[in-house]
Amino acid sequence: MNFLGLSRAAACFQRTRGVYGDSMNARSVAMRLVFALFQRKRLVILLCVGLCMTELYYTMNTLESDVESESHWKPFLTSKSLYLLMDRPFRRKAEEVLWFHELPFGLKSSVLFAFNTLQLLPEQELPGSFGRLWCQRCIVVGNGHSIHGQRFGNLIDSHHIIIRLNDAPVREYKKDVGERTSIRLFFPESALPNTLENNDNDTLMVFVPFKPSDFLWLREVLLKTRNKTKVGFWHQPPQQWNGNISQLRILNPYVTYEATYKLLQLNASSRRYATMGIIALNLALHICQEVNIAGFGYPGNHDNAAPIHYYNTGRSRKEEFIHYNLTAEGNWLLKMIERGVIADLASPAFQAQNH
Known part of the structure; x- marks a missing residue:
């Protein structure tokens, strides 16, 4: 979800305030929602980067192992x-x-x-x-x-x-x-x-x-x-x-x-x-x-x-x-x-x- 989508979600929450009779400050709740979603997005990005780095590390180790066992010999x-x-x-x-x-x-x-x-x-x-x-x-x-x-x-x-x-x-x-x-x-x-x-x-x-x-x-x-x-x-x-x-x-x-x-x-x-x-x-x-x-x-x-x-x-x-x-x-x-x-x-x- 991009930042435009987050703003639209906050505006939608504000419009629902009257329907549910919520006494909370709509602006405060909206900002908290935006912050929570932003933090979630950062977490997802970091998780993806971590998984990619782990996969890269595993691949490089595998290649080094293959080179060591198969190709690392002197002519x-x-x-x-x-x-x-x-x-x-x-x-x-x-x-x-x-x-x-x-x-x-x-x-x-x-x-x-x-x-x-x-x-x-x-x-x-x-x-x-x-x-x-x-x-x-x-x-x-x-x-x-x-x-x-x-x-x-x-x-x-x-x-x-x-x-x-x-x-x-x-x-x-x-x-x-x-x-x-x-x-x-x-x-x-x-x-x-x-x-x-x-x-x-x-x-x-x-x-x-x-x-x-x-x-x-x-x-x-x-x-x-x-x-x-x-x-x-x-x-x-x-x-x-x-x-x-x-x-x-x-x-x-x-x-x-x-x-x-x-x-x-x-x-x-x-x-x-x-x-x-x-x-x-x-x-x-x-x-x-x-x-x-x-x-x-x-x-x-x-x-x-x-x-x-x-x-x-x-x-x-x-x-x-x-x-x-x-x-x-x-x-x-x-x-x-x-x-x-x-x-x-x-x-x-x-x-x-x-x-």
Whole structure:
């Protein structure tokens, strides 16, 4: 009821005085009624505000609890986090995954390999320069042949964080793929012996473990010992790795777990996992607000003539994709693009927006 309504109620009360023969002062009663109704209105407002604040407090606490239990995890492994993992009960879903799943999703039987390898790294956290880049633009450059001839180089280099995959060359293809590299994800079989050939001095080299022998290989090349680990690889990795050890990080297997089972929602019984491109995209979605892609996509199942990568003319082979579900990845990418979560530089919508 507004103040106009309260005045009308008081006037109505005055008019009824003669009917009921009330001997009370009409004006006094009317003012008391107005005051009482005004106080009641204030009480209702305060009650509503209190309920709203209580609901907001509950919602914020719930969100903080969800973030703490589900999303509050570090993208890179640290010796401290592994020590705590072995020394205390699990407090988060990420810790349970690391403990109860085997590589590439967890460290069930490889936690000591990981811990011993981490002892060799002087730096293990995300560099402070990356932490200050929240709300900035990030791009994941895939190795697909679709980027060949697109001349996206300058546009790619305009991003704050540029993530590249495996051993993809850069400089001789810079007109199409750019030449800056902020982060490069790799595993033993895709390692570049000389990291400076296709990276920058400050490129963050992110090691992605898929199997226990990967940690053994990394430890051996870091110690510069003669490599004894020669089995368990589908392709022999380099015997030497001359990267800057202070720029080396080990990806938390939970990133691979989340990309496989939460983003792609693959069935565990299929024994498949996300490709390096989707793993890199998951990492990007955690450290950047705007995420773009370029060079994603594989030839169709029945297309044996189209090259796989932008840097060679090799044809696709079925055995190369046996561990992946390319259909699920394509569908997920399309859905994320339609929802505006990520943008593809090659899409007409992106082209129209940036011209």
